[in-house]
Amino acid sequence: MNLHAIRAIYLFEMARTRRTLVQSIVAPVLSTALYFVVFGAAIGGRISEVEGVPYGSFIVPGLIMLSLLTQSISNASFGIYFPRFTGTIYEVLSAPVSAAEIVIGYVGAAATKSIMLGLIILLTAAFIVPLRIDHPLVMLLFLVLTAVTFSLLGFIIGIWADGFEQLQLVPLLVVTPLTFLGGSFYSVDMLPPGWRTVALFNPVVYLVSGFRWSFFGIADVNPAISIGATLGFLAICLGLVAWIFRTGYRLKK
């Protein structure tokens, strides 16, 4: 294991975060705070509580997930796309590092950022609405699993993308809609029965539901199934990454 290399990549990426602190941390926190104002205050005025939880509190896990997903993807995809774009990727490709080490370095850094971000948003929320966390360890497990899984997805997108537009495409066209339809702002039970079935095909539903269960003990789907689904998605992403490195897809000519 080339630990020096993992460390080098990881620290390089974390230094990038520090340089772009405003963009990496402050902007998502700000936009999350805006969600609180709009959804929490405006809608919360009409829906006082969901399954015994005040609406403002109810949406916290979903909001954290929303940021976690989008930031994991954008951090990780940019982290690997940028060196491809500038050509500096030549050095990583010519270095004595394995695919696993490259992934640990890049995805590890992106996931770290997302987890930090998630915790900051959680802290921010705790100042605004009453919060309780019934299962803190499960909460952390979901936080880490989701950050890693979607950083991996971002990494894959960063390798697949052939331009900055494509880099934005997947988050814009796929992830954001799935997240909004994933029960961040409502319980799936509030949907008409037909839509409820459709919602169960949305992987984000499982994340949000499981994550929310760790806070309030209420869930749309069984938390065990949530964790299983997340692990399944993680496995798919790992498989894709392994395939990419075995074939050199988009990395080597």
Added chain:
Amino acid sequence: MTAATFWPPDRALMHAAIEVSALEKTYASGFTALKPLDLAIRRGEIFALLGPNGAGKTTLISIICGIVNPSAGRVLVEGHDILLEPRKTRSLIGLVPQELTTDAFETVWDTVSFSRGLFGKRADPAHIERVLRDLSLWEKRDSKILSLSGGMKRRVLIAKALSHEPQILFLDEPTAGVDVELRRDMWSLVRRLRDEGVTIILTTHYIQEAEEMADRVGVINRGELILVEEKAELMRKLGRKRLVLQLQERLAAIPPSVARENLELAGGGAELVYTYDAKAGRTGITALLGDLAAAGIRFTDLRTEQSSLEDIFVDLVRRAA
């Protein structure tokens, strides 16, 4: 002690620094950049790879360094297969790419230290300092790379490649578009590295550089290695010589009795230049001088010139085309 003790000889002493055999590359576009190619680079030598644009120099280097996948064939670095033991082979190699591909927002110190870590070496600030000083980058160590000039960026790329103390160094057109000072610095650095035992493979457009620097020269054209030769041997073997005769009286034209292939009038009629193959059994010099005497053409001075590597190169590529 039996004879068996001496056999097999130590592998490390026997094999070349790099052994390329039957290496081929066809890009996804269908373009074949390397035809089956064989090449051995000796340990500790400076090897110059010469070839026109698009000959396949960068492709060859990129395959050896692991950036481009080969289509067929095999590459051994210090006896290790690049595909089977990439970790081993890559840690031995430093690469200075042709393009100025550097980070932008990082400092010189950070980017060079990053390279060392990436290649699996423990942090060693003293070594990084030495490399930066050698390349006149020490004053710039805290500057962001994007604030540097092109020449300085080139130095940064060299520093990155040297950061992990490679045994083999690839320089892909290191002096293309580089100022005189940097070129001079670079060549003295290359000589010093060679003295330390580093094997150096460079590609260049400046044939004088190969002529000045290299121990051996390879000429590549359209993905084919046309020739590999000791530089001195190459110059001797393929070098054509020119005999220049300074005439006493200017000639308007070469008289028919003297005219022959490879004889030209130059210097506004003041010189006769005869090009001949120095290696040929019969150079034709005696006959030429006889004919000149018979025609009553006198000369005041004469000299011979060895053709440069450039002449040889142009000649080879033209012949191969």
